[in-house]
Amino acid sequence: MMRYARLVAAVLPLLGLGVLWVESDRTYNSGTDWEVPVAGYDPRDYLRGHYVEFSYDWPGIKPEDFRMEPPVLCLAGQPPRLDEVFMAGGPAACTHPLRATPNNVYGFSGLERGRLYIGQKRGEALQQQLRNRDQRGIVTIRQREDGSFTPISIRFRPLTPAEIAERDAPAGAAPLSPFDPFAPPAVMDKQP
């Protein structure tokens, strides 16, 4: 009797961790990849441990849109190219939904902010790139049908001339057309 109990106690952790691994692997490897511009790195906070933290810069979505709960975003475009994002009012038909769940480390803010584990070595290199105001961060997320998603990777591209003009425009000046009027500044620089 005791021997069986001990056998179960020894096998249970191994089995449980194994199942968890398989489940994580399957979740990670399923879904559609989208490229999302990110912004708003806070230099004091963006490398918590070996994580890079960022806020998503969904094209066409204003920060105040997230006040309505529970927020659901609909992605449109030709994956991985993200053309448009709109709020799904209610259970609207949505081919590529994104949902914030309490099971995320950011809870219901999971659509506004995200984080990505990067190694210590890459962290230092990334820190330099994040400081570079002539670049724009692009995070690839893997979105699944149930609305869950996982950030997969981060890369940078140089700012387009329009984005540079927008960035350098004096405060209060009208954003330059045809640049997206709703987008926040390309890269916020909060360095003192």
Place this chain on the structure above:
Amino acid sequence: MSARKIAEWHEAGLIDAATRDRLTAYEAEHARPLLLWAVWGIGALAIGLGFVSVVAANWEDIPGLVRLTVHLALIGGLLGLLFAREDRLAAHSPWAVEALVFVIAALGLTFFGHLGQVYQTASPLWQPLAMWLALFAPLLLLTGRGWPTALAVLGGMVWTAWEYAGDNAPSGSEATIAWNMWLAFVIALPVIAAPLAAAMRGRSTREDFWVSLEQLALTYAVAGASLACAMASIGGFEADPGSSKLAAVLTCAAMAFAAGAGVAAVRAGVSGRMVGAILAGAGAAMPLAYAVDDVNVAAALVFFALWAGIAAAALAAHWRGVFQLAVGVIALRLIILSFELAADLLMSGFGLILSGLMILGIGWAALRVSRRFAPAKGGAE
């Protein structure tokens, strides 16, 4: 060294040849080659540290799948070793089994973080903690032999409970009685380890583990009650329009009472009754602290009553260390209280002298009480 001494004693005529031979044989059998052990230990430590730093330096270059496979294989191998050789290892040294179980549990906990690194999973901390507890608590409870594994079990429970409560705490206006009672129940759940451990300590061959677990659960309850008193001192309960905080406090108190009654019921003798009494006292202190919220002296009185009760229980059960701890805690709280009450006095030189004298007096009295009345050494919990 002892061989030389023994030879000297023989030459001086203090012992005969037979005694000398027996002493030499005994010393040879019980020799502790500390130097050799030290050299071995340093060598093993150097190899271990070198291995860790080689792996750490190349961590990012090792594919995630390989890393996870090695990690899980390590856990599996150690689990196999534990299952196959536990009795033999324990006969050799219980601490070897203890260390092995603890390392397995620690590797299991880090596996969750490792999965997060490789698969970018991001969930609230209580979820992996709860899963770790579910997977590893049976192993720890069935094979733990000392305080480290007991600490892993109770620490895991407490950590999970507080992470869960912190993540699911309602903001002020949304608090409902039912939800607050649920959170309080979760927070108080680790105390249930006390009656469980009390029931097991007499029946198990691993008594040290269960004794440690019971002590840790008791410590958690007393710490919780002391925290409630400290909160009352600073008015931490604040407004409670829907009585949801009162419901939470009463839930914690009921859990502590239940645990205390359980310990007293399953463990006969003074020691069991006194542990039960302290748990019940901790339970009683919580609603009292709630009642005297923001009344400075009354909150301190509840705290004194709690710890005076602990001191009395320690006297009855002959726990010397616990008694001295209780006296020390009461003295410390008296000093803090004197500062709280004499905040204006501290502004004047005379007041400072008075406070200083009072602190010295309390310290002296505490030392006297602690020495004079403490139970003799040797009494064990």
